Amino acid sequence: MIWTPLTAVMVILGVFGLALMIYTVPKAYNISKKISKASLEERYGLEKQYYLLSTVVWVVLITRIVASILFWVTNESLIPLIPGAMCQFGVNQAGAPYSWIDNGVKLIVLLVYGIWLSLDFINRRVKGAPLMQSLSRLFLLLAPLLVLDLALDLGFYFTVSAVTVPCCRVVFTAESPIPCPYCFVFHDAPMFIVVISCYGLAISLVVWSFVIRHFIKRVPEIEGVGMEAIRRLVTLALGFAVMGTVALIPAIMQVMRPAVPVH
Amino acid sequence: MRISATKAVIILLVAAILVTGAVYLYVRTQQSSIALEQNVEVLGVEVNKRTAELVSVTLRNNGPALILEGASLYKIQSGITLVSSKFSPPIILYTGNVTKVPISYQLDKEGADYFLYLFTNKGTAIRCGISYP
Numbered sequence: 054m055i056w057t058p059l060t061a062v063m064v065i066l067g068v069f070g071l072a073l074m075i076y077t078v079p080k081a082y083n084i085s086k087k088i089s090k091a092s093l094e095e096r097y098g099l100e101k102q103y104y105l106l107s108t109v110v111w112v113v114l115i116t117r118i119v120a121s122i123l124f125w126v127t128n129e130s131l132i133p134l135i136p137g138a139m140c141q142f143g144v145n146q147a148g149a150p151y152s153w154i155d156n157g158v159k160l161i162v163l164l165v166y167g168i169w170l171s172l173d174f175i176n177r178r179v180k181g182a183p184l185m186q187s188l189s190r191l192f193l194l195l196a197p198l199l200v201l202d203l204a205l206d207l208g209f210y211f212t213v214s215a216v217t218v219p220c221c222r223v224v225f226t227a228e229s230p231i232p233c234p235y236c237f238v239f240h241d242a243p244m245f246i247v248v249i250s251c252y253g254l255a256i257s258l259v260v261w262s263f264v265i266r267h268f269i270k271r272v273p274e275i276e277g278v279g280m281e282a283i284r285r286l287v288t289l290a291l292g293f294a295v296m297g298t299v300a301l302i303p304a305i306m307q308v309m310r311p312a313v314p315v316h
Numbered sequence: 317m318r319i320s321a322t323k324a325v326i327i328l329l330v331a332a333i334l335v336t337g338a339v340y341l342y343v344r345t346q347q348s349s350i351a352l353e354q355n356v357e358v359l360g361v362e363v364n365k366r367t368a369e370l371v372s373v374t375l376r377n378n379g380p381a382l383i384l385e386g387a388s389l390y391k392i393q394s395g396i397t398l399v400s401s402k403f404s405p406p407i408i409l410y411t412g413n414v415t416k417v418p419i420s421y422q423l424d425k426e427g428a429d430y431f432l433y434l435f436t437n438k439g440t441a442i443r444c445g446i447s448y449p
Contacts, residue, residue, distance in 0.1 A: 287321040
């Protein structure tokens, strides 16, 4: 393991998330199992349990979303510490195989965790918490991804060491039809980070709005709050998409430098 | 016709993907269409390893005299021309002579592979492959 402030933060977030997972999963299972047969009094007790669970899950999911952003920053900071690494490709080589799978997982965490967070946001605003059972079940469905996310982070940062690695130059040569995505985005055309982030957020917001729409059909009690949330999410998504499009102009300028000197 | 916000997001996303792809293809095509000079031999490339700066390129011209008008540095891994500049005054490569061409381009400290193009008055370019470190 290479200990730096950022890798230490990633490990702490991983251990913290794992500990909270161990606390939340049995509680979510308990609620999802008992809620359908619960009496009014039991339901009140489960509702109180659910609010505690929901708060903890918010903490877990928000820390995982923060960790997914920090993941790229941490990997970038490790480049000078790994001999042979010229970009994040080399860092991933040093932490293989966990790193490669972790890269894929990190790309979808915001989208997937956000579904739960947006539904819970609506649930908290509707009297009687009508989505309590669905959200407990959904959290249990998310649990494998969450465990994978946490385990991969811990596996990766405990595996990565200062070994000499072959970097992207062995894969991306002059004949390659596509560039090294890490060199391209993180080093030579960094405006694409803004473009990708904005479009990623826009897509996530649209997907969350679709999921809310689906739940409105199943649970009509959330219609009022749900429709308002959809309206806001879609407006925000459009805002991010426009921001991404605006950022695309300077991003393209970074790529379009003339091959033949003009000045 | 009224377009919903969701559709607008999807349209913007698809347009962005198409535009980026088209620009990248254009840049690659522009790059691969550079005619290479056959009569000039690259004898050496000098790099300051401490500062990761390209210092000079030594060339021997085996053909008729040429004028070097400018240079550009293309990073192979990202497929992007990082920097380009014109020589002022232009550099003359005389027949049979060895010429050291001073060039001051910053390379990535972490390392990468590059093509340095030196453009001639004939519309051709001398290409030097640089692997740093």
